[in-house]
Amino acid sequence: MREPVLAITELTVQYGGIRAVDGASFQVAEGELVAIIGANGAGKSSTLRAIAGLAPVAGGDILLDGVSIRGVPAHELPRRGLALIPEGRRVFADLSVLDNLYLGGYSRPREEIAGDLRQVYELFPILRERSHQAAGTLSGGEQQMLAIARALMSRPRILLLDEPSLGLAPVIVQQVFSLLRHLRERGVTILLVEQNARLALEAAERGYIMHTGRIVLSGPARELAKNPEVRERYFGTARGSKSNPERAPELTAGDSA
Amino acid sequence: MNIVRSRLLALVLAAAFILVGCDIGGLAGAGGDQIKIAVVGPMSGDAATYGQDFVRGAQMAAEKINAAGGVDGKEIVIEQFDDRNDTTETANIAQRIGSDSSILASMGHFTSSTVYAAMPIYKANGLPLVVISASDPKITQQGNEWVFRVSPTNDLGAQATADLLVQQLGLTRIATFYLNTDFGKSEHQYFVERVQQNGGTIVLDEPYQPDTKDFTSGIIKLKNAGAEAVYLSSYYNDAALLIKQAVASGVQTRWFASAAIISNQFPEVGGEAVEGVITARVAQGENWEAVAAEYRQKYGAEPTPFVIYAYAATQAIAEAARQGGATRDGIRQGLEAIENLDTAIGPLSFDQNRQAIYTEFEFLIVQDGQFKPWTP
Amino acid sequence: MDSVTIPVLVDQLVSGLAIGGVYGLVALGFALIFGVLRVAQFAHGEVYMLVAFLVLTALPALPLGGFSQFGLVLVLALFLGAAIGLAVERVVFRPLMAAPHIAAIISAIGLSIALQYLAAFLWGAELHPFVLNWAPGNLTLGPATIPAFKVVIFVTALALLAGLQLVLRRTQLGRAIRATASDPETARLMGINTIRIIAAAFAVGSAFAGAAGVLVAALYGVVYSSMGIAALVKGYTATVIGGVGNLVGAVISGLLLGVFEVLLESYVSPKWSDAIIFALLIGVLVLRPQGLLGRAIPERL
Numbered sequence: 001m002r003e004p005v006l007a008i009t010e011l012t013v014q015y016g017g018i019r020a021v022d023g024a025s026f027q028v029a030e031g032e033l034v035a036i037i038g039a040n041g042a043g044k045s046s047t048l049r050a051i052a053g054l055a056p057v058a059g060g061d062i063l064l065d066g067v068s069i070r071g072v073p074a075h076e077l078p079r080r081g082l083a084l085i086p087e088g089r090r091v092f093a094d095l096s097v098l099d100n101l102y103l104g105g106y107s108r109p110r111e112e113i114a115g116d117l118r119q120v121y122e123l124f125p126i127l128r129e130r131s132h133q134a135a136g137t138l139s140g141g142e143q144q145m146l147a148i149a150r151a152l153m154s155r156p157r158i159l160l161l162d163e164p165s166l167g168l169a170p171v172i173v174q175q176v177f178s179l180l181r182h183l184r185e186r187g188v189t190i191l192l193v194e195q196n197a198r199l200a201l202e203a204a205e206r207g208y209i210m211h212t213g214r215i216v217l218s219g220p221a222r223e224l225a226k227n228p229e230v231r232e233r234y235f236g237t238a239r240g241s242k243s244n245p246e247r248a249p250e251l252t253a254g255d256s257a
Numbered sequence: 258m259n260i261v262r263s264r265l266l267a268l269v270l271a272a273a274f275i276l277v278g279c280d281i282g283g284l285a286g287a288g289g290d291q292i293k294i295a296v297v298g299p300m301s302g303d304a305a306t307y308g309q310d311f312v313r314g315a316q317m318a319a320e321k322i323n324a325a326g327g328v329d330g331k332e333i334v335i336e337q338f339d340d341r342n343d344t345t346e347t348a349n350i351a352q353r354i355g356s357d358s359s360i361l362a363s364m365g366h367f368t369s370s371t372v373y374a375a376m377p378i379y380k381a382n383g384l385p386l387v388v389i390s391a392s393d394p395k396i397t398q399q400g401n402e403w404v405f406r407v408s409p410t411n412d413l414g415a416q417a418t419a420d421l422l423v424q425q426l427g428l429t430r431i432a433t434f435y436l437n438t439d440f441g442k443s444e445h446q447y448f449v450e451r452v453q454q455n456g457g458t459i460v461l462d463e464p465y466q467p468d469t470k471d472f473t474s475g476i477i478k479l480k481n482a483g484a485e486a487v488y489l490s491s492y493y494n495d496a497a498l499l500i501k502q503a504v505a506s507g508v509q510t511r512w513f514a515s516a517a518i519i520s521n522q523f524p525e526v527g528g529e530a531v532e533g534v535i536t537a538r539v540a541q542g543e544n545w546e547a548v549a550a551e552y553r554q555k556y557g558a559e560p561t562p563f564v565i566y567a568y569a570a571t572q573a574i575a576e577a578a579r580q581g582g583a584t585r586d587g588i589r590q591g592l593e594a595i596e597n598l599d600t601a602i603g604p605l606s607f608d609q610n611r612q613a614i615y616t617e618f619e620f621l622i623v624q625d626g627q628f629k630p631w632t633p
Numbered sequence: 634m635d636s637v638t639i640p641v642l643v644d645q646l647v648s649g650l651a652i653g654g655v656y657g658l659v660a661l662g663f664a665l666i667f668g669v670l671r672v673a674q675f676a677h678g679e680v681y682m683l684v685a686f687l688v689l690t691a692l693p694a695l696p697l698g699g700f701s702q703f704g705l706v707l708v709l710a711l712f713l714g715a716a717i718g719l720a721v722e723r724v725v726f727r728p729l730m731a732a733p734h735i736a737a738i739i740s741a742i743g744l745s746i747a748l749q750y751l752a753a754f755l756w757g758a759e760l761h762p763f764v765l766n767w768a769p770g771n772l773t774l775g776p777a778t779i780p781a782f783k784v785v786i787f788v789t790a791l792a793l794l795a796g797l798q799l800v801l802r803r804t805q806l807g808r809a810i811r812a813t814a815s816d817p818e819t820a821r822l823m824g825i826n827t828i829r830i831i832a833a834a835f836a837v838g839s840a841f842a843g844a845a846g847v848l849v850a851a852l853y854g855v856v857y858s859s860m861g862i863a864a865l866v867k868g869y870t871a872t873v874i875g876g877v878g879n880l881v882g883a884v885i886s887g888l889l890l891g892v893f894e895v896l897l898e899s900y901v902s903p904k905w906s907d908a909i910i911f912a913l914l915i916g917v918l919v920l921r922p923q924g925l926l927g928r929a930i931p932e933r934l
Contacts (some may be wrong), residue, residue, distance in 0.1 A: 045694065050729075052822060054818060054821070054822075055823075066837045073821075073826075074818075074821040074822060075821045075822075075823075075824050075825055075826045075827070076824075077824070078822070078823065078824035079824055083822070083823050086818075086819060090816055090818075090819040092811070092812050092816060092819070093815065094815055095808070095811055095812065095815065099802075099808050099811070102805065102808055102811070103805075103808050103812050103820075103823045103825070104823060106805060106808075106809060106823045106824045106825055107823070107824030110805070150823075154823075154824065160736070437904060438804075443839070464905075465906070466902050466903055466904055466905065469854060469856075469903070470860070470863070471652065472851050472854060473648045473652070473895055473898070474645070474648075474898035474899040474903065475898075477641055477644045477645055477648065477895075478641070478642075478899065478900065480644065481638065481640065481641050481644075494759075494760050497760075497762075498760070498853065498854065498855055501854045501855075502852075502853060502854060503761075505780060505782065505854065506780045507770075507771045507778060507780060522665050522759060522760070526760050526761075526762045526764060526854075526855060527762070528762050528764055528854075530854075562825070
């Protein structure tokens, strides 16, 4: 297996008396697209926020390219190659699309921003058209594109995405995921957190299933996608049928990591 | 409860003791070889320096008179009282002074408001009061025969300046600014009336609020009013700023102002812009200057005019006691009879309203950052 | 009532725009700091006052004549304002960053009072004359003759405001300030050290207060320890009317406030002008808390 870009060991995140993440361990290797799936409140977002320096780490370690980044302030991390696209996209609504992209490149040397901007515009021609429009006036899907483009402006070693499908129409969600696959093909390392398990496992190479702050299952995405319990609890199989994420799947599949 | 009650009792006893003590002191003085004069004013608080100058002026005069043998062998004694420049406290203090039979005359109360509060109490107690600072002309027009005033009223300087402008200098189109307070409004009113009596025209009549620092809107009106001269019923800070800002805005006119601008701060704040500003005040003769010099030597500071007025009031009371007898009514009658008495303010006479008569005015002009005598 | 003529009106408008430009500078600094901190810097007026006093003290050491003295004074005021702003941020606001906003607001009010006493203690509570070595005389504008210095003040204020707009729109620092005001957490994800950005906003906002302080001192010819109160009140009013956080709105409403004030004083009464302006402030706070210009100009920072 390739060298992990990101290695999480026994991560614990605690808010007051509430333990949101309870000893989670996982890795993301170079060029991989890894998905963490789980129900609402399973601790997925807290995991990403802890990695990005936004949530307090109570225990465990976070290694980026073998160096611990636990306790490094959030604003230092883009410089070290880590970019988080937060839940809800969080574009700077009052600022123009162009300003948002420039801010994405805040950690980069000034002279390289123009070149990066050209590349990002090639990838997202729509953003070039809208570059002087306020980001808040974009559609939800366009905002998600902008959030991803903005993160790419920092030329990250690893891109963390928190629920990119949230609140988007299914057609748009498809577009977002095909973009993620495209990025993976171009060699971008991606860690994705998603409630839409089916799509996430389709796009990812490997997956982790998180429940009440713990990683309860892991393996190649294709295998996880076939796991009947995963299908039952997280896929919401056919249209209208209800998934049941409240109970954790048994630790059955072997961990391929 | 008990503790509170016993404390209250102790307080009452203490107060009674003090009152009795006072009375004993009073008895000792009454009819003895003393003429006791109360000096009342703000002895604490913001205006305490004025009260202090009241006492210093009276004290200086008393020392001089006593050194020369007193009043027919009786010693002048000055006792100070604090009215805190507050009308309620003034009423209490005036009552205390009035009921102390050892006190034969009183002087002071700093402002017109406190004088108004005290006047009826002095009348009821039959004790003469000599006003030494309050400047409302109407104080001595109330028909209260126990109230005299040695200090000038605020109408005099305004009227003298109005006469100067219209009659002597022939400046008839006059703009006015005034501080929108009792002082400014009444001073301004006397000025305007006299200008109009003299046949002049008021081309601008502009009030401004206390603490104004920006006179822009008034200055723009002034620029377009076609005034030949401007008169300010102002204190030194506002007058200096107004003139400074007007000059910076290109206003070219002749400036005149109330005597309230007389202060070192005026040329200090106004700088070059206030060069040539003219004000009128009652003439300060040799006697005035002699007392001021004595004050400077004694206290190392510039006296306020109130030192001189307190000094003159003490001289007047002493002379009244000499002529009318060392009783309250004797002093009142003695004061009424005073004619051209040589005092710190010069020859002192009262008009039929018991107001000191001021006929001599002197004009001052700001030159090289100082107020200097000026003759039209 | 007084007759209105064109020269009078031109004079009133120019005067209003000059003082309005100063209000705009104060409002802009206040709004900028509020934007990134979400706390009202109620000692903003005292920064303005302290800079005016410090420049007054330094004046004898700046024996330049004419316009170069004015330029130097302005630059000095900007730097002094920035320095004081940084100190205020470091000493008063940063330690309270995690505390409830009310703690920082109360501290700011306390600081405001303390600085007034400090100035009265150091320089005295009386008025201090402030005179520049430069008197640009009068300008003839059609039928009106107006003091050139008022035009200089207006132009200076506009130049500073335009400069800030340029920084905010065209530089990474400016974008970082706007991002921090818009969404501080996401700003951190961009690699922005928001603590430094808050300090930078304090420096820039306070520099503007400093510039406003010397412009007003030169315009009125006086400096005094309580001068910051009026500045804060007018600046705050302009900020609220413009829509809190709306920098362009703060500037526009500062200018309008200056003109409105001169017209009120001229045609209504100097006695009522402050009361009317406060009534307007309260009315806006109650009826339209997003500001009168809040919707007209959607961009907040």
